[in-house]
Amino acid sequence: MLTKLLIANRGEIAVRIIRTARQLGYRTVAVHSAADANALHVELADEAVAIGPAPASASYLSVEAVLEAARKTGADAIHPGYGFLSENAHFAVACKKAGLVFIGPPEAAIELMGSKRRSKIAMLQAGVPCVPGFEGDNASDEELRAAAGDIGYPLMIKASAGGGGRGMRLVHDQKHLQGEILRARSEARNAFGDDELILEKAMIEPRHIEIQVFADQHGNAVYLGERDCSIQRRHQKVVEEAPSPFMTPELRQAMGEAAVKAALACRYEGAGTVEFLVDQDRNFYFLEMNTRLQVEHPVTELVTGQDLVAWQLAVAEGEPLPLSQDDIQLTGHAIEVRLYAEDPTNGFTPQTGTLHRFVPAISDGIRIDTGVRSGDTITPYYDPMLAKVIAYGQNRNEARRRLLRALEDTVIFGVTTNRYFLSRIIADQTFGAGAATTAFLDQAFAADTSLAPAEATMTEIALAGAILSAGGNSAAHWSNSTSSAVPLSFDIDGTTCSVSVNRRGHRVEILRGEDSRSLEIQCLTETQMDFVANDVRQVCQYQRRGNQLYLQALGRSLCITDLSHQPPAASNKTSSGRLLASMDGGIVDVLVTAGDEVRRGDTLVILEAMKMEHPVKADRDGQVGTVLAARGDQVRRHQLLVELVGLEAKA
Structure with missing residues (x-):
């Protein structure tokens, strides 16, 4: 019997795991960085341990620090949540060696599914439909170019170890292939330490539909319906719903059975998600398997009436699955959106600052999963998601209507968010008709008013x-x-x-x-x-x-x-040449030195915040006078990074 659970994570997922663990009688342990010392998940846990400074690499990603926290508190199990160490096979092995139960699949399954190349080969052998492509072992650029000719265009270049859109490139013709291969390799090497690439035939305007699977230690595996995650921005999910409006009973069974095949093929245990691309003719193809709980798991919980974290804990203790396949029923409809501290009118730039007021609009059919509350500081160190807003209804229109109202009524002051952007998506006719594909945001929604600064009425x-x-x-x-x-x-x-x-x-x-x-x-x-x-x-x-x-x-x-009581400000219509940090963050690269000639729009510094890179560009032509930032520096918002001299700014 497990009694004390350490959650190796932060934010809303840590809060969500603590909620179920406490209901089931487990003691809980939170870990936190210096930036999260007063966070909600720390307050809710029975015990908490500081594991390092603010950067995730020195705290939440430190295997040694997390295991030491478990030793200090006497925890007997670790739940990794999602992100951070959740899909790290080395961490799963380290937990086992330390005598701790890892709430997740065996390390072999994590390692296999962490490689797009090896997992695709395994799925082909298991009879799971896959997108046609090329999966050569550490293929050279020459081998990739030759394979591309056989596959045909358009095609996708993908980092084998990738995720979140990094190391992924869409190529429409041969003349751009080599350049995109080089860029994909560079991104993959920087992001994952592995520049292995694969190629796949590009599917234009597909649906992104994933199947929730669960397996126990006794050889049982089931699927708990699907989630439609087609609305994406830069390969990042924005809206998720269950069931998919594109689904038929026959397609659900076929995809569910294929997902179970995938799980059994890698001797899976616990919660997993098998992701597929589905074309307009409802042909489906394996994309990847995520060996953890998904961000969007609440929509599955609402339509099945099951607590997936409770299932994870039961499986980890060796219990059989709570339900058989025939017992799993889908009822009603659920839609989830991800509420971020970001500015959609400025390229979705992440926002930092004090969350002066945060009052989620909770009513019938509304679930809010969050790790923040009024007064918290939104820092540049982690993902900028503030909350997940999930609506349930007896049908899709009811869920959609409830979600729209919840977004409109949720009060957020202090940081700019994507709240209005999300409400516009939910109100959109294409989404309402259930016709949105992965191309929706880039095409039908590209000119929406929420994406550009609007003049006040x-x-x-x-x-x-x-x-x-x-x-x-x-x-x-x-x-x-x-x-x-x-x-x-x-x-x-x-x-x-x-x-x-x-x-x-x-x-x-x-x-x-x-x-x-x-x-x-x-x-x-x-x-x-x-x-x-x-x-x-x-x-x-x-x-x-x-x-x-x-x-x-x-x-x-x-x-x-x-401005009524402020002195008149000097005109700011000319470019200052003083380039400031747009937010708190770390300097990834400085591309200029003193004396360099630059043109307006040139990227001079690359700033990283909230897992994204942001270019700092010259606001006019000129010469670099002073460089006040270096690679590896941590800087504050509005801190001076580079100053230009010469060439007066134009009005």
Whole structure:
């Protein structure tokens, strides 16, 4: 009998595992880096151990530190969650040697499925359909070029040890092949320490559908339906749902049986996911197998009524699977979205800072899996996911409607998020029709308003003016019957708004040039304003922090800077030549030295934050004067990295 579980992870997945473990009577141990000392998962666990500094390589990825934490606390099992060490065969072996139960499959299965080349060969031998391609052992560039001619174009280059889109290239013709091979090798070598590549025939606009499998130590294996993960950005999943709107009972059975074949072929144990690409004719092909719990496992839990973490723990203790294949039934529909601290209007740049207010909208049919709460600091060291918002309904439309409302009503102030972007996807007609493929975001959704900075509407400007003119006072402020005019100036996403606010009792009129808007203030508290506009009563959530006003209304979130009491700023229409860090992070590379001539748009420094690389580019032509950053440096947001001299900036 296992009694104490160490969770070798952080964030929402650590919180989620702790929840089930406590319900089943296990004691729990959290591990944390210096950056996570006050994190939610640390607070919820029975015990917690600091395992190193903020960078994951020195803490969450340190096998020795995690095992030492288990020794100190007397844990008898380790759950790796997903990411970090979850698919590290060496870690699974080290746990076994330390006398610990690893909540996951045997190391041989992890190692096999960690190689796209070897796993594909194994699947072909097991009779699992695979995409036609080339899987030569450590193939040379020459061998890859020759194989490409046999496969035909378009084709995909893939890193054998890859994941998350790194080392992956789509090639449409022969003239670009060699260059893409070199780039894929470089990416794979830097990301995984292994530049082995394979080739596959490219499938254009397929569905990405995965099957949840489970196996025990007694040779039993089942599948628990599918998840449609077709909506992706840069090969990263954005929306997941179960069941797939593209699925038929016959296809589900065929794919489920193929997934079970895959699991049995590698003597699997525990939770696993077999991912497939499916073409428009419903032919399916093996893509990869993830040997861990998936980020999107909640949608499967909701439609099956099963707790997959509880299943993992039962299998690890040697118990048979809780259900047979015939006992597994799918009921209703579930959709999940990943809520990130990122800016969709600026290339999805990860965001850091203080999460001043985070109030998830929890109601019937809504599940929120999160590892953060109001007051937490979002750092550059880890994945920027704040929460998973999951909706369940008796049918797909009900789940979709609930999810849309939950996204619109969730309050987030302090960091920019993809909340509006996600709500636009869920409301989109193509998604609503169940017709979205992996090409959806790049094609049908590419011109959506959530992907570009939008000018504030007059109603949003009026709301900002009404709140700022109240000076932080409550509704009593509006009971004064004396009319007054208050001039205000504030910035909304780089646009300066100068307005005049006139009020009489509860009615306020905001004028901006020739435009105006009238509002009737029904109620004003420190966090919410109820107002009537065009005879319709609505609610606006807000929060003031110094001269910052965070505003959420009409489906959007805005950050407004009050300029009314600030001295006039110098014009910023010319490029400064002072290149600053866009966020906290680490310097991956510095591409210039003092004296170099550069052109506007040239990449001078590469900054890494939240597992992504971000180029810092010259804002004008000039000569590099001073370089203040070096490879390996940790820098803060707005820290000066490079200064250009010469060639005056253009207006």
